[in-house]
Amino acid sequence: MSACATVVPAPGPNLAIQTAFTLSITGGDNDPFLDNCETGNVTFHVENTGTGALTNVRLVSVTPITHPQTVVLTPLPAPIAATLADCAIANGTFSFRPQGMSFNETTQLQIQVTADELAGSTRSFVVSIGGVESDAQPVASRTYDFETDFSGWTITSGTYLRQSPGANGTNFHLHSSQFLDDQCDLVRSPVIRLTASSTLSLYDRYDTENPIPTPYDRANIGMYDLDAGTRTTVVPDGGRLYDLPPGTPNGACVTGGQAGWAGTQTTFAISTWTSAALNPGGIFTGKRVQLEGAYGTDPGVAMEGFHFDEVTVANFEDIVPDAQPDVCAAVAGLSINDVAVIEGNAGTTTATFTVTLTPAATGNVTVDFATADGTATVADNDYVATSGTLTFAPGQISMPISVTVNGDTKFEANETYFVNLSNPTGGPPIGDGQGLGTIVNDDGGAGATFVTELFHGFSEIANLAPVGGAANSDFYVISQKPRSSYEVLVDATSGDITPVDLQRMAADGSTVIQSSLPTGPGFSRSLRWFNTSANEVDTETVRVRSGGCNTNCGTDDVYGIHAFETTYAVPRFNNVGTQITVLLLQNPTNYTINGNVYFWDAAGALTA
Numbered sequence: 001m002s003a004c005a006t007v008v009p010a011p012g013p014n015l016a017i018q019t020a021f022t023l024s025i026t027g028g029d030n031d032p033f034l035d036n037c038e039t040g041n042v043t044f045h046v047e048n049t050g051t052g053a054l055t056n057v058r059l060v061s062v063t064p065i066t067h068p069q070t071v072v073l074t075p076l077p078a079p080i081a082a083t084l085a086d087c088a089i090a091n092g093t094f095s096f097r098p099q100g101m102s103f104n105e106t107t108q109l110q111i112q113v114t115a116d117e118l119a120g121s122t123r124s125f126v127v128s129i130g131g132v133e134s135d136a137q138p139v140a141s142r143t144y145d146f147e148t149d150f151s152g153w154t155i156t157s158g159t160y161l162r163q164s165p166g167a168n169g170t171n172f173h174l175h176s177s178q179f180l181d182d183q184c185d186l187v188r189s190p191v192i193r194l195t196a197s198s199t200l201s202l203y204d205r206y207d208t209e210n211p212i213p214t215p216y217d218r219a220n221i222g223m224y225d226l227d228a229g230t231r232t233t234v235v236p237d238g239g240r241l242y243d244l245p246p247g248t249p250n251g252a253c254v255t256g257g258q259a260g261w262a263g264t265q266t267t268f269a270i271s272t273w274t275s276a277a278l279n280p281g282g283i284f285t286g287k288r289v290q291l292e293g294a295y296g297t298d299p300g301v302a303m304e305g306f307h308f309d310e311v312t313v314a315n316f317e318d319i320v321p322d323a324q325p326d327v328c329a330a331v332a333g334l335s336i337n338d339v340a341v342i343e344g345n346a347g348t349t350t351a352t353f354t355v356t357l358t359p360a361a362t363g364n365v366t367v368d369f370a371t372a373d374g375t376a377t378v379a380d381n382d383y384v385a386t387s388g389t390l391t392f393a394p395g396q397i398s399m400p401i402s403v404t405v406n407g408d409t410k411f412e413a414n415e416t417y418f419v420n421l422s423n424p425t426g427g428p429p430i431g432d433g434q435g436l437g438t439i440v441n442d443d444g445g446a447g448a449t450f451v452t453e454l455f456h457g458f459s460e461i462a463n464l465a466p467v468g469g470a471a472n473s474d475f476y477v478i479s480q481k482p483r484s485s486y487e488v489l490v491d492a493t494s495g496d497i498t499p500v501d502l503q504r505m506a507a508d509g510s511t512v513i514q515s516s517l518p519t520g521p522g523f524s525r526s527l528r529w530f531n532t533s534a535n536e537v538d539t540e541t542v543r544v545r546s547g548g549c550n551t552n553c554g555t556d557d558v559y560g561i562h563a564f565e566t567t568y569a570v571p572r573f574n575n576v577g578t579q580i581t582v583l584l585l586q587n588p589t590n591y592t593i594n595g596n597v598y599f600w601d602a603a604g605a606l607t608a
Contacts, residue, residue, distance in 0.1 A: 015046060015049065015057065016123060016458065017111070018044070018047060020044075020045065021127055025041070029323075033133070033135065033322065034101075034133075035101075036133060037326060040095065040129070044125070046092060048086055050456075052117070053086070054083065056115060057083075058080055059111060059113050060112050061111065062076065062094050062096065063436070068340070071099065077374065094111070104130075104132070106128055106129065108126050108127065108129075110124055110127075111124065121538075130227055136320075139313075140314065142312070144310075145309070146166065146309060152190040158177055158184050158295075159176065163175040167268035173203075175305060175307045176293075176295040176307070177305055178305040179303065182252070183296065184252060184296050187292070189311070189313075191290055192291075192313065192318060193316060194278070196279065196285055198278055199275055201271065201273070202271060204265075205307045206219055206307065207265075209298075209301045214250065215248050215249070217252065217297045218248075218258070218262040219306035220233050220259060220261065221291060221292065221294070222234060223292070224289060225288075228287075231292060233255075235259050236273050236277060238271070240265070243262045246259040252297055254294050291311065334367050334431060335431045336369075336419060337356075338438070340440055341437075344405075346408075348404050351403045353400065354401075357397050358397065363426055364391055364393060364394070365427035367390050367423065367425075368422045368423045376439050384403070416437060421433040453477050454478040454561075456564055462558070463559070464553035465553060472549060473543055477541050482535055485529070485565070486528070487527065487563070494558045495549065496557055497559055498548050501547060502516035503543045504541075506539075513540070544561065
């Protein structure tokens with residue numbers, strides 16, 4: 001949805017990257033999974049969320065995060081839109097060739113965009129593509145019986161145990177926690193893909209808090225979409241049905257407000273889902289999903305819990321390792337590699353690129369090279385521009401290019417620049433003609449090297465899986481305008497992430513200068529502050545840190561993060577010394593609103 005439809009555009013220029021993107025794949029085995037050496041083509045969307053048109057909107061950086069061998073094929077910077085009006089949306093694209101991936105991993109690339117009006121700042125987003133290096137294998141039917149182990153199911157929250165006897169004459173079944181309050185028991189199946197004709201059946205029994213007169217505790221089955229990170233309760237339409245219909249209030253964890261089993265059924269009975277119930281409208285067809293058994297209890301009475309067994313899925317696809325070779329062919333002709341160096345706090349560091357000639361030539365071959373700004377710029381003293389001509393002697397296959405990188409102590413996102421090849425003579429053409437140079441930030445605490453930029457209207461779902469830094473911390477930077485106020489909010493937590501700390505950090509990335517406060521029900525935290533100075537502040541960061549999953553945070557430890565500029569500014573008036581200015585602020589709501597009013601004189605000095 002357009003940010004202009006959900007937030008008031010911030011005064012001045014602003015640009016946002018929408019979280020939805022599409023992936024198409026060319027080459028390889030023509031299946032829907034991204035494999036090594038195939039070409040991935042990503043289309044993403046940017047939106048003008050400020051006031052006033054933006055010009056020269058462009059993609060300036062694509063940085064492989066999880067698989068650094070990946071080659072970006074699109075020359076950068078790449079144009080997105082010559083002009084972008086208020087609230088207008090434009091599409092950006094880039095292509096890449098992944099390397100070094102393994103079965104069922106997630107590959108991530110950070111993209112950065114900018115426009116002339118943003119004065120050198122960028123907007124970033126991480127493109128995550130899961131289930132790589134995989135193939136789909138049709139399966140007529142499979143039963144998870146839990147007879148010898150968990151049958152590939154994994155506990156993602158709370159407690160599940162194998163317990164005897166099982167259903168339908170078997171020896172074991174899965175049983176949730178029992179007699180525990182405030183419990184969220186979740187267990188997920190192996191990853192599968194549904195088809196239009198997939199069906200499900202399982203045996204269940206349960207003993208929960210009495211739903212009469214008011215329903216609270218309950219159990220149900222959901223479908224977890226790995227790529228979207230969302231869960232949908234699926235309602236059986238045969239056998240033993242849910243006791244509570246969709247929309248039933250109360251409930252705990254993922255069962256809150258959902259349909260489910262509640263009450264007491266002490267003997268196993270079968271529940272069934274036709275394809276229409278399991279995959280309504282085909283919303284899961286072709287997607288990587290997991291079945292999820294859930295049992296949630298509130299702070300009140302907790303009973304013996306939820307039991308299930310003999311889970312049978314029919315007409316689905318198994319996800320198995322890709323059978324294609326994953327060694328990518330060398331790029332013919334002249335090519336240049338990508339290089340990353342640690343920035344350092346002072347002095348200089350040399351980034352050495354290698355230009356390769358394939359195959360070797362019998363005569364001299366020349367090629368020109370020159371650096372170009374990305375998010376790192378010569379004007380900001382990030383690196384030293386260089387250019388020249390390389391000459392390959394007969395039989396010579398590689399030559400170096402050195403770029404000087406300048407160190408500093410500013411805690412910022414990793415920055416990038418380019419080394420471009422041009423004008424080859426005497427040999428083959430240029431194959432990969434752009435080298436990506438990454439200046440890796442080494443400032444800040446907890447080893448953090450990956451920083452995402454916040455801006456007015458920023459709203460994303462993120463997780464605390466380790467990406468270039470500490471496993472239980474994410475860092476964000478927000479450029480604070482002079483005499484402005486800001487709020488950052490974290491909510492919608494799941495997994496083992498709670499309790500959550502939201503903190504404003506000093507320029508060193510480790511000193512806490514402000515901690516957040518709880519806001520509203522649940523695990524929501526709000527951080528509000530003011531920049532009362534006449535200068536822009538871009539050295540502070542915001543840290544999201546988990547006190548729950550600690551160093552074991554993963555992709556299921558999820559949170560929502562939202563950022564707003566909360567300044568309301570009015571121009572000065574009645575500046576004659578003998579006149580009186582009256583400023584009236586009214587609150588039309590029933591809620592207490594806290595804020596500050598500041599006055600500056602004509603010279604920009606704070607007076608009150």
